[in-house]
Amino acid sequence: MSPADITTAYIALGSNIGDRERYLAEALKKLDEHPHVQVLACSSIYETDPVGYVDQDAFLNMAAAVHTSLSPEGLLAVMQNIEQVLGRVRDIRFGPRTIDLDLLLYGEREIRTPDLIVPHPRMQERAFVLVPLADLFSHIPNTSFASIEKQLAKLDGKEGVMLWKKMQWPSESGHSAS
Template sequence: MNEEKADIHSQEDLAVAYIGLGSNLGDREQYLKEALRMLEEHPEIRILGLSSFYETDPVGYVDQDPFLNMVAAVGTTLSPEDLFAQMLGAEQHLGRKREVRWGPRTIDLDLLLYGSRTQEDPRLILPHPRMMERAFVLIPLIEVMKAQNPQQAGALEDHLRRLSGKEGVTLWKRMQ
């Protein structure tokens, strides 16, 4: 671990953010792991927790292979915009093409939550505007959030119970 990474591990003023990850092209699990590795390499980003992998039916554009989805909790000293820029850089490095809305992709990284921050900037809306409609986001988000914020995780579980479409989300592999 380098000196800069050691500094972030000792800081108490880290913002906790939740990032949704998905892939449905190629070696899906490897794309997710590589995106996590790229985020973790940044001196101002620390992985705090990871959900299991979930295989999910596609939403929107359904004529495509199933996705692997997961959520990572990260601690960061970056602003939401700078964290989002790092996420976009990882997508680009891993060959993400934006050709079909909700279409196939090597990797997709979504900033779901950044602390309690809310914003309506067209480039970055927080919380993520569609996360409450998507079981494939909520299921892994709740799983990883229980360690950092059990009260918020409980509120999301209540919402998830009322949500339809959960049958398209199945546990694929637990994280080690």
Template sequence: MNAHSTSDTSEAYIALGANLGDREQTLMSAIRMLDKQDDIEVIACSDLYETDPVGYTDQPAFINMAISVNTTLSPEELLGRMLEIENQLGRVRHIRWGPRTVDLDLLWYEGVEMNTEKLILPHPRMQERAFVLVPLSDVVREKSDNISCFVQTALESLDERDGIRRWKTCNWPDESALSEN
């Protein structure tokens, strides 16, 4: 594959979640690790939300958030980097929707719709999940390919927003306010 030029930058949105260990520290580490990649730039960070577990409920509460990035990677390459970061931060997959140190989900990638064994874009269940939509609404920008309209419409049609509490503000890239706890 040819090297991308800077004009081939695409915007993407990533959901992050954690419910084991130091949840906030792990999420901020994941964001820093993404931003340190030569071909990924984190441009916005949602607030952090504490959320009740969904699906498998016998586990600790999650911290969920979303980020927007600019990248020259393809969606598959971006997903690969995200999975590497999950592994580096100790992600183990035992129980579907079970406890985890960190979870990174590629929600949306500018101008791309795809459905492969490894990746479905846009993410097929994000419109059903308040724990994804609420943080995502913090970072979507008006200009972004219908995503802001999609998120707004999905939020309006959600029955439930229970179990989501704004927990802390993220001041990316100046996260010094976060690390002074």
């Protein structure tokens, strides 16, 4: 990846079926193994109450920063393929899932297509997205997260987001960020 072609993107990850932590780690590993994606950093893992369809187990959620030379649509396709490989089934809206990957931000771009909206249209309403994202931003030099913290301060539901495990990429995963 040449520096001119690289964009920093931010991805939310969530799991509430089976070995939730393993699914998060596998998704990060698969992202990092893609030749056009490099995982730079990730937030800690948070256990969160389900939103929308509440008759399901608690989620583990986190956020990751990646460098990519893929288009937003190309990155989305990679993310959806990883979901499929890891057994994601889409039968209940907001229902249980082995893994969920959402593209939150793609550089400074705003995207509105039938298949993709960036910034993610509901991220400002979701503590389970903003808490890990603020955590991630706090560990990345030269990243301003004042708007995230401001939105988080106004948001209800933060009590349903609890630190589950501190993480650091790549040392926690054993993978190389190269």
